[in-house]
Amino acid sequence: MSNDYAKITGMPVETNRWIVLANVSLGTFMATLDGSIANVALPTMAGELQAPIHLVQWVLTAYLLAICATLPIMGKISDLIGRSRVYNYGFIVFAAGSALCGMSHSLGFLIISRVIQAIGASCLMSNSQAIVADVFSQGARGRALGIVGMVVSLGSLTGPGVGGILVDRFGWPTIFWINIPIGIIAFIAGRFCLPKDHVQSGRKPFDFAGSFLFIVGMLLLLYTISNANEWGWTSLYVLGGLLVSVFILVWFYRWEHKVEHPMLDFSLYRIRAFRVGNMTALLSFVAMFFVNVMMPFYMENVLGLSPEHTGYIMMMYPLTMAVIAPCSGWLSDKFGSNMLTTIGLVINAVGFGLLHTLTTQESPWIVGLHLALFGLGTGLFQSPNNSSVMGSAPKHKLGTAGGLNALVRNIGMVLGISLSVSLYSTRLHRLGVVQEMTRLSWSRRFILCSGWLSPSVSWL
Template sequence: MSRAESFSQRYSEAAWYRWIVFATVVTGTFMVNVDSSVMNVTLPVLEEEFHQGAQTLQWVISAYLLMVTGILPIIGSLSDRLNRKTVFITGVSIFTVGSILCAFSQTVDELILFRVIQSIGGAVIMGNVMSIVSYTFPPGQRGRPLGVIGSVVAVGTIVGPALGGILVASYGWRSIFWINVPVGVVSVLASIFVLRTIRSNPSSRRFDSLGAGLFFIAIVTLMLVISEGTAWGWVSAPSLAMLTISVLSWGGFIWQEMRSSSPVIELRLFRSSPFVLGNMAGYLSYVMMMFPGILLPLYMHFVLHVPTAHMGLLLTPQAISMVVFSPLGGFLADKFGTRVPAAAGLAIGAVGLGLMAMLGTKATYLAIVIALSVFGLGMGLFTSPNNVSVLESVPIEKSGLTGSLIATVRNFGRVSGVAFAVLLLQLSGRDLSSSRGFQQASSFAFYVGVAIGMVGVVLTVVRLFQPSTARKTGS
């Protein structure tokens, strides 16, 4: 046994050791979330550097998101067969090497390719963090660390654009990738020393590569339709072609998983009502989360004529509120169970969207701050209890796949939320060129968001009447 393994085994039951493990793996999560949001501020600089339009440069972001979402469940399924310590270290290493390659990119095509490599590492990191935390903390103590993970994701989202702006202005766009290198090296070294070996029951059966390929095609083509449908036209040839491929791939995937002896995603997990209802409610919550981020900046610009410098500050209360209340949601989940805090949180989030729907043509900054703070409070209270309920509805040896599915639902919900928000503006039937018309259109969209939130509340309340699912606690 190595010295590092001896240390981790000796102190594995100590409370302080659990939080050191948590800090080690969350460093990787923070790095991935900062990097995903930091790219938004670099697009104008990349446009000047490579002399390419926004339509081409958007793939620097889109390719990353599509790859992460497409392979997350595959990564989770593989992680459940392997040593999660080794898999996590491999993910951080790939992400770090991908960052170095991005920093050396000489063309847009190279940057997009290296971002794909980086995204593979990011998917491996995201697909293992919740699983490692679930193995490290016993049942009844997972709510708080999972709540803090929600805060870390929010902080990374806040810090990313601000940090990117400072780095790009001071050292150029390549610096946003170089900053990942020392963080990645420290994360790898800490993981080697701190993390203990975590193995589920390894399967000797062959990995379902056909199922993995069909899932990747199905989810990526569906995300392309949702994200690009407005630009392509919902009944255009590209949209219909992608939708057809997606439907056929989903059919093939389900057929393959039902006959496979070692499926990528065990469909029997979906026999668990808490698992299904929790993921459905989680998806709706991530759709809701995108509404303020898309609609409010447009509302502030076209209706209130808020200066650009003020918009960023006005949007931060949501993230700050989530940072503050996500750990509280985890604490309440540990203390009183997951279902009531989750239902209350989603209901409060719907109230926040309702306050945004009532913003008029002369709304004050205070009204916007209050609405976003209430929304962030609700989402913070909801997310960690809901994640705990999903994780604890399946055997712990499937926690890698389950954590990956939660992250997949998060990414898919975000893409859907952006598309739905834009589509609702168009479906409102209002004149978007006038201040009054845009205010009415955004109000319509927010009220639909309230309805989505209430559907999520119903799904969460239904879980109150579902029998609790006992988890296996093997390690």
């Protein structure tokens, strides 16, 4: 952090950067809390808005797709006009979107408001890691990113509980109203504590054509994948959607190599640590969302546990991660990232192997220990990996790097959900019980799991 900033606040640089981390953590907690709160309220929304559940799921889907489509764009904008500025105004956009959600009296207006909210969340997501990586560039970056990971887990843990209380006692709009005071306080604090932006002179033009191609291609790709299980992976809709989306994204790739000032700087992928870190994060999130989606089915349909007990057991994963993430970040500052990320992935691989030992009469404690093992592995992997990825990017491209780092994890989440549900349905077909399962649409199956899924995991 700059010495000028230290002079203005009258505090030493060491103190300043932890205040910045506190502000970033507040934004992280707000967005994480909102994601898990919204999941809990979907059945109530369906009843009060008199909308079918397959349409109400768009309250979740629109939010996720909008974030994926805008993350790299917000990252690029922040590199052009300043990371702190884009991040801080993200609080206002998020709070405004939350207010519109709270005032919604129709499903259509609520979905549009969620898109506005998602744009604010995109401003926060694409710059939170960039700001932390910049401020802690002289040391303790892994520890700081580990604390951010801990805040993510705490938001995921408290969201369902807080959401259930608010929806039950005050109605579903209150889950959005709660964001407004938090967003305003965080915005005011950010005006004073966030580091000043040092934007290069001679502002470069923005690539509107490339941004348009990316948004269209990414939305079509993720929308097709999200609905592939319901439409059928070999249906004309899915094959056509995949073909057209890939064509548009290839067009976008070629355009970015021709334009003088591209929206997405593909040169970042020439950096080995950035390229490998993003790829492993993508695969890790795909794998972990298989667990997040399927384990509630196993506990409720096979072990016969109640949704409440299932929720308590599922909490073992984020709770363990909340404890391990700051520790692994601190260790990565001391010993580097390679060993910790490798150990974390190996532990997750062992966890997947141990899942094969579970029986139809398993003790809930044993299942909880399995999930805690995944929390241990993911906690060891995420913080050092984020530190390695963000540390490898040039300082003037940290916004773009942060947007891409968040994007690959969102894509991993979508792929994990879609592929796991598809494999589950295929297995049911082979077992001859598909007639019973088809009583639940894909959206209902998603809603069943969504109490334990949190799009905010992408913050990690």
